[in-house]
Amino acid sequence: AQKVTQAQTEISVVEKEDVTLDCVYETRDTTYYLFWYKQPPSGELVFLIRRNSFDEQNEISGRYSWNFQKSTSSFNFTITASQVVDSAVYFCALTDTGRRALTFGSGTRLQVQP
Amino acid sequence: DAGITQSPRHKVTETGTPVTLRCHQTENHRYMYWYRQDPGHGLRLIHYSYGVKDTDKGEVSDGYSVSRSKTEDFLLTLESATSSQTSVYFCAISESGSGLNTEAFFGQGTRLTVV
Numbered sequence: 465a466q467k468v469t470q471a472q473t474e475i476s477v478v479e480k481e482d483v484t485l486d487c488v489y490e491t492r493d494t495t496y497y498l499f500w501y502k503q504p505p506s507g508e509l510v511f512l513i514r515r516n517s518f519d520e521q522n523e524i525s526g527r528y529s530w531n532f533q534k535s536t537s538s539f540n541f542t543i544t545a546s547q548v549v550d551s552a553v554y555f556c557a558l559t560d561t562g563r564r565a566l567t568f569g570s571g572t573r574l575q576v577q578p
Numbered sequence: 579d580a581g582i583t584q585s586p587r588h589k590v591t592e593t594g595t596p597v598t599l600r601c602h603q604t605e606n607h608r609y610m611y612w613y614r615q616d617p618g619h620g621l622r623l624i625h626y627s628y629g630v631k632d633t634d635k636g637e638v639s640d641g642y643s644v645s646r647s648k649t650e651d652f653l654l655t656l657e658s659a660t661s662s663q664t665s666v667y668f669c670a671i672s673e674s675g676s677g678l679n680t681e682a683f684f685g686q687g688t689r690l691t692v693v
Contacts, residue, residue: 468620499681509621509668509684555620564609564628564672565636566682568620 466491468558470569477546478577484542485572487556493517497559498532498539499566504552512554515539546576581605584669584685591692597656599688601669603649609672610652611636611682612644614665621668627652659692666690 467490477483489498500512513523515532523530527547531540543550553573557566581604591597601610609628613621613636623636625644633644641663643655656663669685 470620501684507666507687511681511683514681565611565623565626566621566670568613568622570618570620 466493466558466560466567468556468567468569470554470556470572472572473570474573474575476575476577479548480545482542482544483546483574483576484540485554485556485574487539487541487569489537489539489556489558491558491560493561495561499557499559500530500539500541501555501557502552503555503571509555512541543574546574548576548578550574551576582669582671582683582685584667584688586688587686588689589691591659591690593660593692594658597659597690599654599667599669599690601652601654601685603652603671605671605673605683606649607671607673607683608649609682610646611670611672612642612652612654613668613670614638614663615668615687616665624654624667656690659690661692664690664692 469488496517498515502510502512513530520532520534527544529542553571555571556569583602585600611626612624614624615621622638624638624642625636627633627646630646645653667688670682672682
């Protein structure tokens with residue numbers, strides 16, 4: 465069975481601080497995809513990024529960056545110079561080869577204080 | 579934005595009554611999913627569909643059934659609602675293509691309260 469663990473339940477930072485959200489996963493599949501989704505206070509789920517199991521190149525997109533390390537089964541997400549609008553619940557998720565369904569972590573609530 | 583509509587958006591129902599939630603898509607995507615979101619659990623898969631009349635169970639399928647008679651519609655039925663089914667329900671769609679690299683798009687969610 466697959467599992468995604470987001471050990472940080474809630475993080476509070478002050479605006480302009482950098483913050484890293486941790487994600488650790490377990491899977492027996494050799495091919496899989498990892499995702500990050502954002503759920504702002506309005507409730508919708510917004511796709512942020514996907515990364516496949518064969519591509520460990522880390523990515524930067526504006527203030528967002530992702531660090532995928534297969535050796536430690538981690539897929540961490542960093543927000544640089546956080547802003548109040550980054551306040552949301554962030555979910556890490558993993559696909560499986562059979563159902564193509566997502567297994568989600570329990571989420572990390574990020575609060576950015578002005 | 580992906581064309582996914584969930585209805586109703588909010589519902590309050592009594593214990594023991596049947597409830598049906600509808601998910602409608604305009605993207606012609608093959609895969610459709612129902613998840614429930616509860617505090618401390620993230621989103622958990624209830625049922626999914628990989629084509630018309632092709633459905634299967636997820637991790638938390640007890641007390642739920644689904645049907646997909648058309649590509650665009652995926653119905654979730656609570657056969658006899660219980661208070662433990664109070665939750666926010668999300669529908670999602672994805673196009674499998676030739677791999678796993680398609681992200682899922684989510685509906686706006688349905689907040690269901692069973693009293």
